[in-house]
Amino acid sequence: MSITPEERNIKAKQYVEDLYSNISHLTIDDFSSHPLFEQADSILQNVVHAKITAKGFRGIVLTAIVGKHLNSSYDFLNKFYDCSPRAIFENGIFLALRDLKIPCGKSDPLNVAKNTNVLSMEWAEGKRPQRAAEAVVNYLKLLDKNFSQTEDYSFLINLFMFRLKELADIHAQSTVSVGIVDIASSQELALNLWKFISTAVEGGTIPQFFIGILLEAIYLHDQKVIVEGTRESVSGTNTTSKKPGDLVLLRDRKAFSILEVTLKKIDNKRLSDSYDVLHALNHLDTPITFICRIPEDTQALKEIANLNKSSGFIKNPHTFNFIDIQSFICSQITLLDAVQLEYLLAQLRTFINAYDRPINTRNIWNECFPETPSDI
Incomplete structure (x- = not known):
């Protein structure tokens, strides 16, 4: 039977x-x-x-x-x-x-x-x-x-x-250090976080998750805004995934910003593929921003790009915005209040301590946030 x-x-x-x-x-x-x-x-x-x-x-x-x-x-x-x-x-x-x-x-x-x-x-x-x-x-x-x-x-x-x-x-x-609690300066914290994110990439999982929880912290006090995609498995943006981008910001259930988070090369094909997805999912009227390393990840777009050191845009044929990921992290963490910052760190601690976090990722975390020896 x-x-x-x-x-x-x-x-x-x-x-x-x-x-x-x-x-x-x-x-x-x-x-x-x-x-x-x-x-x-x-x-x-x-x-x-x-x-x-x-x-x-x-x-x-x-x-x-x-x-x-x-x-x-x-x-x-x-x-x-x-x-x-x-x-x-x-x-x-x-x-x-x-x-x-x-x-x-x-x-x-x-x-x-x-x-x-x-x-x-x-x-x-x-x-x-x-x-x-x-x-x-x-x-x-x-x-x-x-x-x-x-x-x-x-x-x-x-x-x-x-x-x-x-x-x-x-x-x-495997243990994870809690040295992060000893960092007083927001910029020191931001730079250490960037060091971790850019080293323990995990195929894109780490940058996407971190930018997702950073955005959640930014909009923590705005109950109308939802960040979609933070905890989803990283996958290519395509029509079968039904996702216009890695992260989507919604207000009152309507998308108002689409974000692609990457530490990989961005070329014309990547933009073309993104345009096709936006068109297929009816999101051409929603602003899209690549959060990446400038200029490392945008070298292939250099001749047609209106990009400076930290931001810029391209129209090819759609308007794509670009923000340098390190600059974004450093500036936004500075603007977080105590409640938002604690939310960010709590989410990050839970993520790093997850049973399936790779050992190598935990080791890099411990290198970026070592335990501070107590004074004797």
């Missing part, structure tokens, strides 16, 4: 929780004597403990494992999308990982395997990091090869889950 999508997603969530329960009491010694350990673990090091951009690759492996559990005939190497990966991950696997505090994103596997059915070395080529993508293929091949060997297959699944738990434990043990 077939099951409904809702029932399938519940089974997916429960299976991940069961896998975690199976290995929660184990140590590495429980795995190291198995004949497949050295081969499997050497592959997993490039999947589980790779940098932040590898989250999607971990998600692919887990989605394949769960898909195979739901349907034993599922061919994850050649027909990856046959398991409805978006549905079972976002509405099942992700919920389990979140509850277990295992670092993940809401759409991890789709970020690196979008519209891909065949997971092969050809697919892995050019992915970032490529070694993580290649490791995914190698581990899936190892799973596929040992599927009929029940004990070996269970070992491979449990080892993968054990390494995910290990990753969660590492994140849980």
